[in-house]
Amino acid sequence: MTPLLELRGLTHAYGSLRAVDEVDLTVLPGERHALIGPNGAGKSTLFATVAGTLRATAGSVLFDGQDITALPESGRARRGLLRTYQHASLFLNCSVLDNVALAVQRVDRVAHRFDRAARRFARTEARAREHLEAVGLAGRAADLATALSHGERRQLEVAMVLAAQPALVMFDEPTAGMSAAETERFAGLVEQLPDSLTLLIVEHDLDVVFRLADRVTVLHLGKVLASGPPEQIRADDAVRSAYLGAARTDDLFTGDSR
Numbered sequence: 001m002t003p004l005l006e007l008r009g010l011t012h013a014y015g016s017l018r019a020v021d022e023v024d025l026t027v028l029p030g031e032r033h034a035l036i037g038p039n040g041a042g043k044s045t046l047f048a049t050v051a052g053t054l055r056a057t058a059g060s061v062l063f064d065g066q067d068i069t070a071l072p073e074s075g076r077a078r079r080g081l082l083r084t085y086q087h088a089s090l091f092l093n094c095s096v097l098d099n100v101a102l103a104v105q106r107v108d109r110v111a112h113r114f115d116r117a118a119r120r121f122a123r124t125e126a127r128a129r130e131h132l133e134a135v136g137l138a139g140r141a142a143d144l145a146t147a148l149s150h151g152e153r154r155q156l157e158v159a160m161v162l163a164a165q166p167a168l169v170m171f172d173e174p175t176a177g178m179s180a181a182e183t184e185r186f187a188g189l190v191e192q193l194p195d196s197l198t199l200l201i202v203e204h205d206l207d208v209v210f211r212l213a214d215r216v217t218v219l220h221l222g223k224v225l226a227s228g229p230p231e232q233i234r235a236d237d238a239v240r241s242a243y244l245g246a247a248r249t250d251d252l253f254t255g256d257s258r
């Protein structure tokens with residue numbers, strides 16, 4: 001199967017520090033791929049270099065077989081590679097429904113340019129409501145986005161991502177700052193996303209990672225330390241010691257691993 005995303009020798013250096021150092025990685029269509037690693041491993045830098053927020057120093061990013069290394073973030077998004085931010089970018093003084101409707105419109109503007117306006121608005125609203133239903137926010141459609149809790153704002157952001165009809169969504173620490181209940185709800189929501197959607201998730205909560213991911217890549221000092229199915233990663237001694245040093249290896253990946 002052709003990978004949807006392929007990184008070849010991807011490198012990003014801050015001056016002399018190679019925060020991402022010749023990373024090779026493939027993500028297959030429909031895969032839920034998690035990127036983990038200890039603090040400073042290079043996850044955020046890799047994430048930003050793949051999304052186009054940062055430019056690669058060397059190496060390449062292929063998306064759906066095309067070299068997109070030279071494209072800015074907006075150009076990658078137009079091709080279907082969409083990233084989220086740790087702080088959701090919502091129109092807080094607009095309604096929940098309007099936030100999603102705006103995201104739907106961005107896609108529809110091109111596709112349905114010649115439709116009558118009234119019909120277009122009705123369809124936009126219907127689509128927006130479908131996306132809200134999919135993330136469990138149908139009952140909050142009329143509320144202002146500012147009235148939503150932190151966890152609900154992340155749910156709304158997922159609805160907006162769905163509206164953009166991407167092929168690959170990159171989630172940047174989606175459960176950061178969430179309560180245990182919000183994290184549980186969010187993980188359930190991600191589990192229910194369409195199988196066709198490919199996900200790349202940077203996440204600190206290892207319980208969430210091992211619940212959601214079907215492949216996990218571990219970064220350490222900018223390089224890939226291990227990559228494979230969750231059970232293989234859990235059992236990997238190099239991964240355990242990269243996280244905890246030699247002292248504590250027993251309780252990693254079991255119970256509350258934060």
Ligand SMILES: Nc1ncnc2c1ncn2[C@@H]1O[C@H](COP(=O)(O)OP(=O)(O)OP(=O)(O)O)[C@@H](O)[C@H]1O
Nearest residue numbers: 014017019020037038039040041042043044045046
């Ligand atoms: N803007 C920057 N300028 C210089 N060095 C940076 C910059 N951003 C990150 N670094 C360094 O690059 C390395 C990788 O950092 P990065 O934030 O990508 O790691 P991370 O795995 O996301 O860490 P964390 O889990 O703590 O967010 C670290 O050594 C960090 O200090």
